[in-house]
Amino acid sequence: MTGRDLFWLVAATALAWLFHLYVRLLPTAVVAGCWALLTGAIAAGLFRRAAIRRRALLAVYVAPGSPWQMRLRGGILMRLGALVPAGFLALVLALGLARLEPSTAWLALAVAMPVLVGLRRLLHRRLAPHVAADYVPLLSWQAAALATGLALLGVLVALAARDVYPDFSGVSLERAAWHMVDQQHARSALAQALLQGMAAFDGLRLWLAQQLMPTPGTSVLQLLGWLLVFAEGLLFVWSYLLMAYGVLTMVGTHDRGAR
Amino acid sequence: MTAARADRLPAGPVTDRLWAVASLVVLAILAVLVTDTVQRNWTPGPRINVQLGEDHYRVEAAEAESLETFSRAYFNTGSEAARTVLQRELEAGVADTFDEVRARLPEFADWYYSLGGEYSRLSMAALARLNLAEDGYVAGRVAEILFPEPAWETALARLSAEAATRLQAQGQALREGWLAELARRLEPDRVPAPLPGGGSTPIPTFRPAAFSEALQAQEQEIFAARLGLSTVAAAGVAARVAWQSAAARRAAVMGRAAGGRVAGRGIGRAGAAAGGGMTACAAAGPYALGCAVVAGAVAWLATDWVLLRVDEALHRDTLLAALEHGLAEVEQQVQVAMLAAHDAAAAAYREHVDEEIAMTFEPLRAGVVRP
Numbered sequence: 359m360t361g362r363d364l365f366w367l368v369a370a371t372a373l374a375w376l377f378h379l380y381v382r383l384l385p386t387a388v389v390a391g392c393w394a395l396l397t398g399a400i401a402a403g404l405f406r407r408a409a410i411r412r413r414a415l416l417a418v419y420v421a422p423g424s425p426w427q428m429r430l431r432g433g434i435l436m437r438l439g440a441l442v443p444a445g446f447l448a449l450v451l452a453l454g455l456a457r458l459e460p461s462t463a464w465l466a467l468a469v470a471m472p473v474l475v476g477l478r479r480l481l482h483r484r485l486a487p488h489v490a491a492d493y494v495p496l497l498s499w500q501a502a503a504l505a506t507g508l509a510l511l512g513v514l515v516a517l518a519a520r521d522v523y524p525d526f527s528g529v530s531l532e533r534a535a536w537h538m539v540d541q542q543h544a545r546s547a548l549a550q551a552l553l554q555g556m557a558a559f560d561g562l563r564l565w566l567a568q569q570l571m572p573t574p575g576t577s578v579l580q581l582l583g584w585l586l587v588f589a590e591g592l593l594f595v596w597s598y599l600l601m602a603y604g605v606l607t608m609v610g611t612h613d614r615g616a617r
Numbered sequence: 618m619t620a621a622r623a624d625r626l627p628a629g630p631v632t633d634r635l636w637a638v639a640s641l642v643v644l645a646i647l648a649v650l651v652t653d654t655v656q657r658n659w660t661p662g663p664r665i666n667v668q669l670g671e672d673h674y675r676v677e678a679a680e681a682e683s684l685e686t687f688s689r690a691y692f693n694t695g696s697e698a699a700r701t702v703l704q705r706e707l708e709a710g711v712a713d714t715f716d717e718v719r720a721r722l723p724e725f726a727d728w729y730y731s732l733g734g735e736y737s738r739l740s741m742a743a744l745a746r747l748n749l750a751e752d753g754y755v756a757g758r759v760a761e762i763l764f765p766e767p768a769w770e771t772a773l774a775r776l777s778a779e780a781a782t783r784l785q786a787q788g789q790a791l792r793e794g795w796l797a798e799l800a801r802r803l804e805p806d807r808v809p810a811p812l813p814g815g816g817s818t819p820i821p822t823f824r825p826a827a828f829s830e831a832l833q834a835q836e837q838e839i840f841a842a843r844l845g846l847s848t849v850a851a852a853g854v855a856a857r858v859a860w861q862s863a864a865a866r867r868a869a870v871m872g873r874a875a876g877g878r879v880a881g882r883g884i885g886r887a888g889a890a891a892g893g894g895m896t897a898c899a900a901a902g903p904y905a906l907g908c909a910v911v912a913g914a915v916a917w918l919a920t921d922w923v924l925l926r927v928d929e930a931l932h933r934d935t936l937l938a939a940l941e942h943g944l945a946e947v948e949q950q951v952q953v954a955m956l957a958a959h960d961a962a963a964a965a966y967r968e969h970v971d972e973e974i975a976m977t978f979e980p981l982r983a984g985v986v987r988p
Binding site: 360361362364365367368369371372375378379380381382383459461464465468469471472524525526528529533536537540543544545 | 632633634635636637638639640641643644647648650651652654656657658659660661808809810812813
C-alpha cells in the first residue's frame with residue numbers, strides 16, 4: 359500500500375501548507391481545532407509506537423494466556439502519556455508550519471514524502487528477513503524517517519543559512535526582539551501571541567548571533583547559535599515526521615507496511 | 618499485521634499504482650502552488666504611525682478620528698480654563714494699576730481746591746465760552762494728574778505684555794499637557810523604532826511634536842497682535858470718562874448746592890473786595906485809588922481762599938468719592954476691553970488650533986502623508 363500511504367502523506371502536507379497559508383486569517387477556534395487535529399495525529403502515532411513496544415515487551419515477559427496481557431496492553435494511561443508530548447509537539451509543529459516562509463522549504467517538505475515512503479518500502483524489504491514481523495513496520499518507518507528527517511533538516515538549516523535577516527548589530531536586545539515581535543500579526547489573538555513569542559526568540563537568537571559572533575567560524579558561541587537553529591529545525595522535523603506517522607496510523611494503512 | 622495478511626489485501630498493485638499516480642499529481646499541483654503562492658497576511662486595517670520624540674506608536678486609521686476629537690476637546694477645555702485664570706489675573710492687574718491712580722486723587726483735589734486751580738478753571742471756562750479754548754480743561758488736568766504719561770501707558774502696556782506672556786505660557790502648558798496626555802493614551806500602541814538603515818515606513822506618520830511647533834510658531838504673533846492697548850485705556854479717553862462720570866455723580870449728589878456755592882462765592886468776592894478796598898484806603902489821599910485796587914485785590918484773593926477752604930472742607934470728600942466712582946467705571950471698562958482683547962486672541966488661537974488639527978488629521982484619516 360505504498361501508493362495509498364504516499365497519497366495520505368502528500369494530502370497531509372497539502373493540508374499543512376493550507377494551514378500555513380491561512381493561519382494568520384483564521385479565528386482562534388479554527389486555529390485551536392488545527393492544533394487539536396495535529397495533536398490527535400501525533401498522539402495516534404506515539405500511542406501506536408508505544409503499543410507496539412508494549413506488545414513486544416509482553417510477548418517476552420508475560421505468558422500468552424495471562425490476564426496481564428490484556429491489562430498491560432495499553433489503555434488510558436498510555437493514551438494520556440502520548441497525548442501530553444503530542445500536544446507540545448503539535449504546538450511546535452503548528453508554529454513551525456506557520457512560520458516556514460521560503461517556498462523551497464515547502465518543496466522540500468513535499469518531496470520528503472515520496473522519499474520517505476520509497477525509503478520505507480526499500481527498508482521494509484531489506485529488514486523483513488532479519489526483524490520480527492510485528493516490529494518491521496515500525497523499524498522500517500523509524501529508519502526511513504531518520505534518514506529523511508536528517509536530509510530534511512540539512513535542507514532547512516541550509517535554507518536558514520542562506521536567508522536574509524535584519525541587521526541588529528547596532529540596536530539593543532529589547533529593540534531587536536520587539537522589532538521581530540512587531541512583524542507578527544494574526545486575526546487570532548492566541549495565534550498572534552504564539553507567533554510573537556517565537557519571533558521574540560528569533561530576535562534573541564539573531565541579536566546574539568550578530569552581537570556575540572563577530573568573527574564567523576572562530577567562535578564557540580557561533581557554534582552554539584547554529585546549534586540553536588539546528589535544535590529548532592530538529593524539533594520541527596521530528597514533529598512533522600511524527601505527524602506523518604500518526605496520519606498513516608489514523609488512516610489505517612500503517613502497520614501493513616510496504617511490501 | 619503480518620506480511621501474509623497484507624499480501625491477502627484485495628487492493629493489489631494496480632490500486633496501489635493508482636494511489637501513487639494520484640499522489641504524484643497532487644504533489645505536482647502542490648509544488649506549483651507552493652512556488653507561486655505567498656502566505657496570506659492579516660493586518661487589523663490601515664495604520665498610522667505616530668512619533669513622539671524617540672517613541673513610536675502605531676494606531677489604526679480609525680483611531681486618528683478619536684485622536685482628533687481628543688485634541689480639539691483638550692485645547693478647547695484648556696483654553697476655557699486658561700481664560701478663567703487669566704481673567705482673575707487681569708482683574709487683579711488692572712485693580713493694582715488703578716490703585717496707583719487712586720493714590721493720586723488727593724493731588725488732584727489739592728489742585729482743584731487751590732487758587733491756581735480755581736482761576737485756571739474759571740479762565741478756561743470763560744475762554745471756552747468765547748471759543749478761544751477747547752472744552753474739557755478739567756478733564757485734561759485729570760489726565761495730567763491721574764493718568765500721567767508715560768506712567769499710565771507704561772502700566773497698561775505692562776499689563777498687556779504680561780497678559781500676552783501669560784497666554785503664551787498657558788499655550789505652552791497646553792501643548793505640553795496635550796503631548797503628555799497623548800503619550801499616555803498611545804502607550805498601549807507603542808511599537809519599536811524602525812531599525813537603523815531600514816526603509817522608510819510606507820504608512821502615514823503623525824508627528825505631534827511638529828504639530829505642537831506649528832502651533833507655537835503662530836502663538837506669539839496672535840497674542841501680540843490681539844492684546845494691544847484698548848481705546849478706552851488711552852489716558853485722554855480714560856480721564857474724560859472718569860471726569861464726566863465724576864461730574865455727573867457730583868451733580869446728582871450735590872444738586873443745587875453746587876450752583877449756589879459758586880454764585881455765593883462770586884457775590885462774596887465782589888462784596889468783600891469793594892468793602893475792604895474802600896475801608897482800608899480812605900486815608901490814603903491821592904493814592905487812595907491805587908491803594909483801593911491793591912487792597913481790593915488782596916481782599917478778593919483772601920476771600921476766594923477762605924471760600925475755597927470752606928468749599929474744600931465741605932465738598933472735598935464728595936469730589937473724591939465722585940472721582941472714585943468715575944475711576945471705578947473706567948477700571949471696569951478697561952477690564953472689559955482687555956478681556957475682550959484676550960477673548961479675541963483666544964478665539965484666534967483656537968481657530969488656528971482648529972486649522973492645524975484639520976490640516977494634520979484630515980490627510981491622516983485619508984491615508985495621505987503630509988509632506
